[in-house]
Each structure stands twice: as C-alpha cells, then as structure tokens.
Amino acid sequence: MQVTEPKIDFSIAKNLGLNEEEFEKIKEILGRTPNFTELSIFSVMWSEHCSYKNSITYLKTLPRDGKRLLVEAGEENAGLVDIGGGLACAFKIESHNHPSAIEPYQGAATGVGGIHRDIFTMGARPIAALNSLRFGNIKEKHTKHLIKGVVKGIGDYGNCFGVPTVGGEVFFNDCYNQNILVNAMSVGIVKVGETVSAIADGPGNPVYIVGSATGKDGIHGATFASADLTEDSAEDLPAVQVGDPFQEKLLLEASLEAIKTGAIVGMQDMGAAGITCSTSEMSAKSGTGMKIDLDKVPTREEGMKPFEILLSESQERMLIVGVKGQGHLLQTVFDKWDLECELIGEVTDTGRLEFFHEGKKVADVPSQPLVLGGGAPVYEREFSRPTYFDKIEAFNINAINQPSDFIATAKKVFASPNLVSKRWVYEQYDSMVRTNTMTTNVPSDAAIVRVKGTEKALAVTTDCNPAYIYANPYIGTMIAVSEAARNIVCSGGEPVAITNCLNFGNPYNPEVYYQFVHAIKGMGEACRKFETPVTGGNVSFYNQSVLKESTKPVYPTPTIGMLGILENANNYMSLNFKNENDAIYMIGAAQNDIGSSEYLRTIHEVEHSNVPHFDLDVEYKLHETIHAIIKKNLVQSVHDISDGGLFSCLMECAMTSNLGFEISTDTNFRKDAYLFGESQSRVIVSVSASQEGALQVFLGENGMPHTKLGKVADTRAIIDGEDYGYIKDWKTVHDNTLHTHLEEA
Amino acid sequence: MKFGVVIFPGSNCDDDMLHVLGTVMQQEVVPLWHKENSLPNFNKEDCIVLPGGFSYGDYLRAGAIARFSPIMQSVIAFANNGGYVWGICNGFQVLCEAGLLPGVLLRNDHQKFVCKNVYLKAQTNNSAITSKIELSTALKIPIAHAEGRYHADDDTLKSLEINDQILFKYCSEKGEIAEQFNPNGTAMNIAGICNKNRNVFGMMPHPERASEKTLSNTDGRILFESLVANSAAKVTI
Numbered sequence: 001m002q003v004t005e006p007k008i009d010f011s012i013a014k015n016l017g018l019n020e021e022e023f024e025k026i027k028e029i030l031g032r033t034p035n036f037t038e039l040s041i042f043s044v045m046w047s048e049h050c051s052y053k054n055s056i057t058y059l060k061t062l063p064r065d066g067k068r069l070l071v072e073a074g075e076e077n078a079g080l081v082d083i084g085g086g087l088a089c090a091f092k093i094e095s096h097n098h099p100s101a102i103e104p105y106q107g108a109a110t111g112v113g114g115i116h117r118d119i120f121t122m123g124a125r126p127i128a129a130l131n132s133l134r135f136g137n138i139k140e141k142h143t144k145h146l147i148k149g150v151v152k153g154i155g156d157y158g159n160c161f162g163v164p165t166v167g168g169e170v171f172f173n174d175c176y177n178q179n180i181l182v183n184a185m186s187v188g189i190v191k192v193g194e195t196v197s198a199i200a201d202g203p204g205n206p207v208y209i210v211g212s213a214t215g216k217d218g219i220h221g222a223t224f225a226s227a228d229l230t231e232d233s234a235e236d237l238p239a240v241q242v243g244d245p246f247q248e249k250l251l252l253e254a255s256l257e258a259i260k261t262g263a264i265v266g267m268q269d270m271g272a273a274g275i276t277c278s279t280s281e282m283s284a285k286s287g288t289g290m291k292i293d294l295d296k297v298p299t300r301e302e303g304m305k306p307f308e309i310l311l312s313e314s315q316e317r318m319l320i321v322g323v324k325g326q327g328h329l330l331q332t333v334f335d336k337w338d339l340e341c342e343l344i345g346e347v348t349d350t351g352r353l354e355f356f357h358e359g360k361k362v363a364d365v366p367s368q369p370l371v372l373g374g375g376a377p378v379y380e381r382e383f384s385r386p387t388y389f390d391k392i393e394a395f396n397i398n399a400i401n402q403p404s405d406f407i408a409t410a411k412k413v414f415a416s417p418n419l420v421s422k423r424w425v426y427e428q429y430d431s432m433v434r435t436n437t438m439t440t441n442v443p444s445d446a447a448i449v450r451v452k453g454t455e456k457a458l459a460v461t462t463d464c465n466p467a468y469i470y471a472n473p474y475i476g477t478m479i480a481v482s483e484a485a486r487n488i489v490c491s492g493g494e495p496v497a498i499t500n501c502l503n504f505g506n507p508y509n510p511e512v513y514y515q516f517v518h519a520i521k522g523m524g525e526a527c528r529k530f531e532t533p534v535t536g537g538n539v540s541f542y543n544q545s546v547l548k549e550s551t552k553p554v555y556p557t558p559t560i561g562m563l564g565i566l567e568n569a570n571n572y573m574s575l576n577f578k579n580e581n582d583a584i585y586m587i588g589a590a591q592n593d594i595g596s597s598e599y600l601r602t603i604h605e606v607e608h609s610n611v612p613h614f615d616l617d618v619e620y621k622l623h624e625t626i627h628a629i630i631k632k633n634l635v636q637s638v639h640d641i642s643d644g645g646l647f648s649c650l651m652e653c654a655m656t657s658n659l660g661f662e663i664s665t666d667t668n669f670r671k672d673a674y675l676f677g678e679s680q681s682r683v684i685v686s687v688s689a690s691q692e693g694a695l696q697v698f699l700g701e702n703g704m705p706h707t708k709l710g711k712v713a714d715t716r717a718i719i720d721g722e723d724y725g726y727i728k729d730w731k732t733v734h735d736n737t738l739h740t741h742l743e744e745a
Numbered sequence: 746m747k748f749g750v751v752i753f754p755g756s757n758c759d760d761d762m763l764h765v766l767g768t769v770m771q772q773e774v775v776p777l778w779h780k781e782n783s784l785p786n787f788n789k790e791d792c793i794v795l796p797g798g799f800s801y802g803d804y805l806r807a808g809a810i811a812r813f814s815p816i817m818q819s820v821i822a823f824a825n826n827g828g829y830v831w832g833i834c835n836g837f838q839v840l841c842e843a844g845l846l847p848g849v850l851l852r853n854d855h856q857k858f859v860c861k862n863v864y865l866k867a868q869t870n871n872s873a874i875t876s877k878i879e880l881s882t883a884l885k886i887p888i889a890h891a892e893g894r895y896h897a898d899d900d901t902l903k904s905l906e907i908n909d910q911i912l913f914k915y916c917s918e919k920g921e922i923a924e925q926f927n928p929n930g931t932a933m934n935i936a937g938i939c940n941k942n943r944n945v946f947g948m949m950p951h952p953e954r955a956s957e958k959t960l961s962n963t964d965g966r967i968l969f970e971s972l973v974a975n976s977a978a979k980v981t982i
Binding site for chain 2: 155159244336432452569
C-alpha cells in the first residue's frame with residue numbers, strides 16, 4: 001500500500017481496476033484530476049460489485065413489482081414483502097465467493113454476517129438463514145479443506161449470532177475446483193411501518209458510526225471481488241475481512257433497540273467499500289451530502305491513511321443518520337450494549353461528500369455520480385453462443401447403453417456426493433434456535449419457519465442445478481425458479497417472491513455473457529408465470545479458474561432464494577411416507593430423458609447433454625394441482641422429483657419414516673430414464689385408501705397426467721419385483737457418505 | 746411461581762425461554778439484564794434461568810466471562826439461599842464456571858459444533874426438574890453446542906453418583922445408555938446434573954426447543970411441568 005500520495009495518472013487508476021474511459025469520466029465529473037483518496041473512492045464505487053455496471057441493464061428486465069412488495073428491487077438493502085397481519089418479511093441472498101476461495105473460514109463467516117446486517121439494518125429481526133454452496137471435486141484435498149473451512153465459518157458465525165440455518169444446498173462439480181461459490185441468505189421479520197431506510201435526510205442531522213472499530217482488513221475488497229481469481233490471489237489475503245459474530249449480535253440488539261427510540265433518520269450497514277459506500281449511497285438517495293471527520297472514526301491501529309479508513313471493510317459496523325438533538329437517546333442504547341457510537345459528521349445540502357483528516361479536506365466528490373442509478377457507468381457487453389453447445393446438441397440418448405444391473409447402478413448413483421444427505425454439513429449449524437423451525441422433526445420440500453404471534457409460517461428454499469443452466473441457460477434458469485416454487489408448493493405454501501444470487505464467469509467473455517443474458521431471460525419468464533417478483537439479490541462475476549494457458553468459467557449458477565407463505569402453519573405438508581400400504585402416485589408425465597442427470601454424469605461420465613425436459617405451462621399446472629390436493633387433504637405426503645430422479649425421490653420419502661416401497665416402472669420408457677431421469681414437473685405423493693378415489697377423480701377431472709406406481713411397503717425397496725434391500729441400509733449410505741469422504745479418506 | 750431469564754451479552758436462547766415459559770407454559774416470567782446487581786422480588790420457590798447462547802462470544806472459554814457479570818453475585822446468593830437456578834447449554838457452562846455446579850464443559854471430542862435431536866434418560870426423580878419423568882422412557886430433546894463434554898475428576902464423578910446428582914444421561918431412542926449414543930465424549934454419558942442441595946440444575950440439551958406441538962416435539966415440557974409442580978409444593982410447605 002502507498003505510504004505517500006502518488007502522482008495520479010491512468011496507470012494508478014488501472015491498478016485500482018478502472019479502465020481508461022472511466023478514468024476520463026472521473027476527471028470530467030470532478031473538473032480536475034482526482035487525488036489518490038478520491039480515485040480510490042471511485043474505483044470501489046464503480047467496481048462491478050458495487051455498481052452492477054455490466055449487469056444492471058438486464059436486471060431491469062426482471063419483474064420487480066407485485067401486490068405484496070413494499071419496496072422495489074434495489075431500493076433498500078433487501079426486498080420487503082407484505083406477509084399480512086401487519087408484518088413484512090425482509091430477505092436477500094448474497095455471494096461471498098472470492099473471499100471464501102482464499103480464506104474459507106473467514107470468507108464464509110463474513111458472508112453470513114454481511115447478509116444478516118442487510119436485513120437488520122432495515123429494522124427487521126433475522127429469523128432464518130439458508131446457504132447455497134458449490135465446491136469442486138470432493139476427492140481433492142483442496143476441496144476438503146475448503147468445505148471444512150466454509151462449513152465451520154458459516155456455523156461459528158450463525159450459531160453465535162443466534163439465527164438458525166434452516167435450509168440450503170451443496171453441489172459438487174470439478175468446475176468449482178478453484179472458484180467455490182458461497183451464497184448466504186437471510187430472512188427477517190419486521191412490523192409494517194417500522195422499517196428503517198438507508199437515507200440521509202435533513203441537512204444538519206448528525207452522522208454516527210456504530211459497532212466495531214475500523215481496521216485495515218478488507219481494503220479494496222470490493223475491487224478484489226470484481227477481479228479474476230488467480231493463483232496469486234492468496235497474496236490478496238488482507239482483502240479478506242475478519243468476522244466477529246458476538247459483536248454482530250450486540251449490534252443487532254442495539255440497532256433494533258435504537259430504532260425504537262425514534263432518534264434514527266436512516267441507517268445503512270457497512271459491507272463492501274465500508275464508509276465510502278454507506279455515505280455515498282445514503283446521501284445520493286436523499287439528494288444531500290455529508291461532511292465526515294475521519295479523525296473521529298474509532299480505528300484499531302494508529303496512523304491509518306484516509307483511504308484506508310474510507311475503504312476498510314471491517315465488519316460489524318453501521319452508519320446512522322440521527323435526529324438532531326436526540327443523540328443522547330442513541331448513546332444510551334449503545335452504552336447499554338457496550339458498543340462504540342461515535343459522532344463523525346453531519347448531513348449537508350451540498351450533494352457532495354467531504355472527508356476531513358487531520359484538519360485538512362482529503363476528498364471532495366459528488367455523491368450522485370458514484371452510485372448505481374446515478375452516474376456510475378453502465379455497460380452492455382457483447383455475447384455469442386457458446387461453442388460447447390455443439391457438444392450438447394450432439395448428445396444422443398440412443399448412444400447410451402442401459403445398465404445391465406440396476407441395483408448396482410442405483411447404489412452408485414445414490415452414493416453420489418450430490419445426492420447423499422448433507423448431514424455432515426447441517427449438523428454443524430444450529431438449525432433450531434429461536435424455536436420456529438417446524439421441519440426439524442417432520443421434513444418437507446421447503447424449510448418451514450413459524451412466525452411467532454401469528455398463525456402463519458414462512459416456507460423458504462434455495463435452488464439451482466448448475467448443470468441444467470450450463471446445458472441451457474434459458475431453460476435451466478426457468479427450471480431453477482420452478483423448482484424453488486415447486487418446493488414451496490409441495491410444502492403447502494404459496495410462492496410469493498424471490499431473491500437471486502447470480503454467479504457467473506467473466507462478463508467480458510462473450511460466451512459467459514451469453515449465459516448471463518439468457519439466464520436472466522429465463523428467470524424473468526418463470527418469475528412472471530409464478531407471480532414471484534425479484535426483490536433483489538446480487539451479481540457475482542469473475543468466477544472462474546485461471547489455468548496456465550486459459551481460463552475456465554464455473555458453471556453459470558443463478559441461485560434462486562424463494563419465499564413462500566403458509567397462512568396456517570399447521571397445514572404444512574411433509575415429504576415422508578406415513579403408512580404401510582398407502583398408494584404411491586406420480587403426478588406429472590414421465591419422459592424418455594436422462595439429460596443433465598446425476599446418473600448420466602456418475603455412471604456414463606457424460607458432461608454434455610440436453611437440459612432436462614421442461615415446459616413452463618405444464619409446470620404451472622402441476623403447481624396448481626398440488627396446491628389443490630393439499631388443500632383438499634387428498635394426500636399423506638408430497639415430494640418433488642428432482643436431482644437423482646424418481647429413485648432418489650422415493651428413497652427420501654421412505655428413509656425418514658423407515659418405511660419401504662414396492663413399485664413398477666413403465667415399459668414404455670427406458671428404465672434408466674424412468675428411475676434416474678430428471679425430466680421436470682413431476683411429484684410423488686402417497687395416498688391412503690380413503691383418499692385414493694377422490695384423488696383419482698380430481699386428477700382426472702383436471703386432466704393431470706398421473707401414474708399409480710405401487711405402494712408403501714414395510715422395510716424394503718422392491719422395483720419390478722426385484723429386491724433392492726432394506727431401506728435402513730440405503731439410509732446408512734445416505735447419512736454417512738459425506739462423513740466418509742471428509743473425515744476418513 | 747416466578748421465572749427470571751438472565752440476558753448476558755451474547756445470550757441467544759433468552760427469547761426462546763421467555764416464549765416457552767410465558768406463552769407456552771403460561772408462567773410469570775421476566776427478562777433480567779446482566780448488569781443488574783440484585784434480584785428483588787424473587788423468593789425461594791422462584792427460578793432463575795441462565796439460557797443458552799454465546800455469552801461474551803464464548804471467547805476465552807464458554808461461560809468464563811459471564812460469571813463475572815454483576816448479576817451473578819445475586820444469582821449465587823439466591824442459589825445459596827435455596828432458590829432454583831437452572832442453566833441450559835451456555836447457562837450450564839456459566840454455572841460450572843461460577844462454581845455453583847461441579848466440573849467443567851470441554852470442547853466436544855469430535856471438535857465440531859453439533860446440533861441434532863438426541864435422546865435422554867432421567868436418572869433420578871429426586872430433583873425438581875425430573876420428578877415427574879418416567880425413568881424408563883427416553884426423551885427426544887435437541888442439543889446444539891461445541892463445548893458440551895462434561896468433565897470432572899474421578900472423585901467428583903463418584904460423588905455425583907453417590908449423591909444422586911446425575912439428572913440426565915444420553916441414550917438411544919429405546920433408552921439404552923451406551924458409548925455409541927454419546928454425542929460429544931462426555932463423562933459417563935452425562936447430559937445434566939444438579940448440586941448437592943438439589944436446587945441448582947445444569948444441562949446441555951434444550952428442553953425449550955422441544956415443548957410445542959407446532960414443532961412436533963413436546964418431550965421437553967415435562968421438565969417445566971415438574972418444576973412448576975415442585976415450586977407449588979414448596980410454597981404449600
């Protein structure tokens with residue numbers, strides 16, 4: 001890092017990640033050459049991470065309003081959805097990929113901390129967390145190191161903070177060997193009308209920094225998140241922040257208590273780009289400015305430079321604009337919680353951010369041009385059809401031989417790290433604190449979280465099968481949204497809105513940009529169909545492995561975090577079989593399709609194949625059907641067919657209750673497609689004898705394709721008369737495979 | 746009977762305890778801030794609960810800093826005077842650090858935080874929180890901790906046994922007590938104990954997470970019901 005102020009020219013701007021055009025624009029905005037501090041401010045605010053400069057044009061095509069939305073996407077720190085009864089739900093998902101790839105423990109921990117802060121900075125109390133993790137090959141030593149670090153980081157932070165981790169997903173593929181993905185989601189509850197905005201209204205109002213002291217960690221973290229990960233990236237370690245969940249817990253309680261005093265005008269957490277980002281976004285939103293004295297900012301060490309204080313991404317800090325004359329009310333609350341609450345400046349009417357250090361003005365920049373929607377650059381990149389699509393189009397199912405031994409095949413597919421229980425992971429997370437998690441004892445396709453003081457529950461899920469998106473970004477992303485909605489519908493809930501975390505490669509690669517553009521198109525179509533608007537989220541580009549001669553992007557991974565509502569919590573539907581001899585039905589039509597399935601990758605080692613069969617209208621009709629049969633109480637259990645196909649689905653229904661099943665496949669289809677194919681829009685239900693007639697009538701009247709597969713049996717799995725053995729033995733494999741990979745290999 | 750739930754900085758099961766005692770069990774319950782240095786209006790038949798969480802971040806050692814919170818002097822005096830004190834998870838750790846219960850809680854033998862349902866068997870009916878529990882049944886009650894391995898020297902363990910101070914042991918779903926059902930390497934499968942005077946209780950599992958039909962598990966309720974019944978008996982005497 002610089003010790004003296006260097007002479008500013010383009011080479012320095014370039015080092016900070018700015019291009020020539022951007023450097024010229026900065027000079028034009030200021031009417032002069034910026035000093036190093038000012039240039040640093042522009043570089044972080046115009047980084048991909050803060051400015052969304054390469055994505056915003058397409059993000060704006062997504063459906064962003066709906067009858068339940070209380071704020072529009074991007075307007076606040078997180079989306080806000082009216083859930084009725086005077087309550088709203090704030091929720092958002094965010095990536096922390098690059099920090100986690102370098103330092104998995106702190107990277108993942110601060111990812112969790114950051115997303116929770118986004119929720120409680122709005123005045124909502126976080127009540128549930130989810131996460132979506134992508135790792136490389138589990139057999140690699142490096143992958144094991146990353147998994148252990150990430151899981152411990154998420155656990156240690158969330159467990160101490162006291163918010164349960166109620167759901168999520170873990171997916172392994174070689175494409176993530178170097179660049180793992182860590183996406184964290186937080187869900188909070190707030191009374192309608194008691195939220196706090198990230199605004200800086202009222203010139204003359206005091207500006208406070210609260211929470212932890214500012215250190216040198218995470219400087220230029222936002223710029224770092226917007227650059228390719230290379231083998232030298234480990235040298236960027238100071239760019240990774242360090243988390244303190246205990247401080248965050250105090251900050252949560254103190255912030256919510258401080259809001260109640262009425263002495264807060266606006267509040268914003270400090271995440272990427274620290275004081276710079278919070279001051280510029282808050283003032284830009286209010287059309288005001290701020291004067292900030294950096295000497296007043298509590299620091300962890302002596303002699304920090306202005307740009308270091310401004311760009312520090314030290315965690316567990318908030319910027320608060322208070323009501324003039326009521327500072328004592330805030331001070332009392334933060335004193336109670338033994339937290340720093342320091343007056344560092346005031347709101348002005350100049351529209352400019354003026355930072356002072358040792359009595360001198362060290363930076364003077366207008367706030368508006370710094371921010372998204374203000375003057376930050378907006379680009380549309382070129383895109384072109386990826387050449388690997390040729391290989392996908394060349395795939396022919398008829399060239400794949402059916403296995404001769406289906407039991408052995410089932411065992412191998414079922415033991416894939418992508419299909420086995422993630423128990424080794426989730427048992428390290430407190431999933432029950434706050435005593436709202438209804439799915440602990442009775443599992444369901446979505447996590448069900450009771451809302452205390454009401455009859456309601458939230459149904460939440462994260463979904464995305466990156467292999468599908470890779471095969472077809474447009475349809476694959478429609479499937480991701482559909483699967484999330486299907487999970488909520490199968491659990492008895494009504495899907496209401498989504499948040500997204502868009503993990504892609506380098507946007508300057510036209511093939512990557514093609515994936516991005518088409519994924520957004522698919523997402524928009526599916527969200528419009530299900531009336532689940534996009535409330536916000538984040539974009540993470542530059543996820544790729546840098547090899548000696550080339551770069552290889554990760555699979556395009558637009559993770560969907562979906563929120564659903566159950567008006568009556570006790571009406572939720574579980575996925576497990578209930579009684580021996582209940583009939584098992586598949587609702588939805590089978591297909592001769594093994595495209596992009598775990599089976600195809602595991603058994604036949606085929607990477608390029610078609611996206612699974614999918615039709616959005618058929619999917620929508622399935623949801624309406626499932627919603628109705630749950631409401632009419634026509635079924636005992638509901639579980640959707642997804643990764644691993646029918647076989648995995650039946651096993652999951654059976655294992656929880658230690659019941660078996662006896663089914664027949666349909667000879668009109670390839671048996672491997674029938675058992676392991678992942679064609680979409682299918683659900684398995686179990687039905688008691690007293691319900692069966694009514695179910696058949698209902699499905700018939702609604703023209704919904706369905707097949708009676710067989711029945712729930714005692715303790716074994718029987719398929720086409722062939723004995724697949726005891727369920728409990730399959731469960732042992734399911735429960736212990738990850739443990740074996742991670743602890744014993 | 747009245748309950749007080751102490752809130753240390755970093756406590757995070759305080760809300761759950763207030764909810765279960767107040768809303769579910771319909772008992773009078775008040776939150777107590779750790780900086781308070783007295784416990785006015787609490788009598789012998791009342792109970793002070795030290796809830797779960799990460800008091801002071803569990804930095805240094807779980808419970809090691811919380812024992813110095815101002816309120817702990819009053820809690821110790823209250824216990825010495827015969828009042829009920831019940832520590833759950835982090836609360837159990839604080840009670841051991843404060844010397845109200847013997848032994849310590851060490852890092853789990855597998856070195857990881859673990860959150861899951863486990864089964865417990867009450868070892869005695871001779872305590873206010875176990876008096877109504879059928880000794881042959883296994884209760885399904887979750888654990889969630891990184892430092893839950895109970896440890897004490899052999900003499901202390903022996904005296905716990907002789908004095909009937911072991912309240913709960915980890916067991917199988919069917920009630921079998923064996924090493925394979927020990928979730929953290931704890932001595933003698935111990936999940937909870939009481940003091941010699943039988944008015945201070947410490948346990949790692951969370952009964953407050955298993956007390957509502959909505960959560961499909963009510964096995965933990967009987968501990969609260971036992972305590973309330975015993976408090977009533979204490980008043981009658």
